[in-house]
Amino acid sequence: MKLFIDPGHGGTDPGAQGNGLQEKNLTLNIALKLRNILEQEYTGHSIMMSRTTDKTVSLTERTNMANNWGANYLVSIHINAGGGTGFESYTYNGSYAGKAETNRLRGIVHDEIIRQTGFYNRGKKEANFHMVRESRMPAVLTENGFIDTVADANLLKQDAFLNKIARGHAVGIAKAFNLKKKSDSGTTTYYRVVAGSFVSRTYAEQRVNELTQKGFSSFIDIYKQAGTTYYRVICGSFMERQYAEERVTQLKKAGFESFIVVVTL
Numbered sequence: 304m305k306l307f308i309d310p311g312h313g314g315t316d317p318g319a320q321g322n323g324l325q326e327k328n329l330t331l332n333i334a335l336k337l338r339n340i341l342e343q344e345y346t347g348h349s350i351m352m353s354r355t356t357d358k359t360v361s362l363t364e365r366t367n368m369a370n371n372w373g374a375n376y377l378v379s380i381h382i383n384a385g386g387g388t389g390f391e392s393y394t395y396n397g398s399y400a401g402k403a404e405t406n407r408l409r410g411i412v413h414d415e416i417i418r419q420t421g422f423y424n425r426g427k428k429e430a431n432f433h434m435v436r437e438s439r440m441p442a443v444l445t446e447n448g449f450i451d452t453v454a455d456a457n458l459l460k461q462d463a464f465l466n467k468i469a470r471g472h473a474v475g476i477a478k479a480f481n482l483k484k485k486s487d488s489g490t491t492t493y494y495r496v497v498a499g500s501f502v503s504r505t506y507a508e509q510r511v512n513e514l515t516q517k518g519f520s521s522f523i524d525i526y527k528q529a530g531t532t533y534y535r536v537i538c539g540s541f542m543e544r545q546y547a548e549e550r551v552t553q554l555k556k557a558g559f560e561s562f563i564v565v566v567t568l
């Protein structure tokens with residue numbers, strides 16, 4: 304199951320603003336928490352995000368990313384504005400082949416978010432929004448409280464409440480797509496930083512040496528995919544994504560491109 308998570312707005316587009324809050328920061332925070340819960344607690348899925356930092360991404364770029372990747376579900380996270388309170392969700396209001404299925408999935412996700420957050424339920428709605436119209440897979444856009452309503456903004460200022468919103472999305476998506484809970488039989492999730500992946504062991508060993516010269520310790524991990532053996536240079540294995548991301552940044556400064564893989568052992 305391929306899940307595309309879209310934190311609304313970002314970069315030069317702050318989205319809605321009010322009560323000292325900016326929509327783009329809240330949506331990113333919730334989206335990162337959502338990814339974390341799904342990675343830590345569920346298996347059988349992969350996740351792509353339209354952005355993981357505060358950067359400008361156009362609406363077309365977002366749906367192109369999801370379409371080109373072949374996502375099975377798209378969730379676009381937003382915060383409402385304009386006066387009001389509570390939660391509402393949107394699917395595309397046009398007529399299209401997968402409409403009944405799109406609304407069935409949305410029903411499960413919507414109800415779980417209401418259950419986890421205790422938000423006032425504004426209803427399951429339809430609209431002609433780009434993110435739900437231009438995506439070729441079932442898609443939902445969620446509006447999580449009103450930034451310009453003091454009571455909602457006070458909730459959105461609490462990290463614990465953002466966790467509830469993220470958990471509502473996570474459990475709802477897990478239920479909708481029958482994602483399996485990771486068994487707690489001693490399995491652990493690691494975030495590994497891959498600083499080079501080679502078909503030749505010699506090149507991988509060279510990379511290990513280059514990294515050593517710059518003060519990074521690393522090891523070679525053998526990875527097989529579609530009959531090909533890759534020698535992956537692992538430069539750090541962490542139990543929290545945040546630390547793996549810091550390592551990617553350090554490596555970039557030292558001139559090495561790297562990426563993170565999630566491994567369950």
Ligand SMILES: [Zn+2]
Binds near residue numbers: 318381
């Ligand atoms: Zn928005």
